[in-house]
Amino acid sequence: MELNSLLILLEAAEYLERRDREAEHGYASVLPFDGDFARKKTKAAGLVRKAPNNRSSHNELEKHRRAKLRLYLEQLKQLVPLGPDSTRHTTLSLLKRAKTHIKKLEEQDRRALSIKEQLQREHRFLKRRLEQLSVQSLERVRTDSTGSAVSTDDSEQEVDVEGMEFGPGELDSVGSNSDVDDHYSLQSGGCSDGGYGYPCRRPARPGLS
Known part of the structure; x- marks a missing residue:
């Protein structure tokens, strides 16, 4: 111009x-x-x-x-990856390869973005699931602690026989009963003669019909 x-x-x-x-x-x-x-x-x-x-x-x-x-x-x-014969490439072939390489990189970028979105969705799902399991675990622990407290109260209400104390009269009655049992056990053992056994009738206990 x-x-x-x-x-x-x-x-x-x-x-x-x-x-x-x-x-x-x-x-x-x-x-x-x-x-x-x-x-x-x-x-x-x-x-x-x-x-x-x-x-x-x-x-x-x-x-x-x-x-x-x-x-x-x-x-x-x-x-741009040109291969072993990169020295023989013309400017036009170099630009074409660069264009193809750019399209490939864009496709990889889209694929990586899709995978990233999928991983984010899985992360959100697992996070919600973890919160639900935490709530259920707390409720289970609370229920177990309540049940153990109730069982402890019931055990405290049971009678401790080993820790009971007896009065003098109660001890005499218990001792007389044990003496009677020992007496009749000795009599039952005296019904054998020289190793030959014969039927022996036990006398009835006093006070029993």
């Missing part, structure tokens, strides 16, 4: 110079002096002189851009 503008300005400058020469030789009438026209002519001449400088600046910018592009391509080679 800038080159076309410069060409147009050059043509305009040449046309004006040709008209000036024709006016000097009397081929055409001289136009009245116009300040604007003179300024435009001077500006066009300045642009013509600056054209080589613009071209060199453009070349420098293009060289810098290509250097940055080569640097980016080298970095891309480090990121």
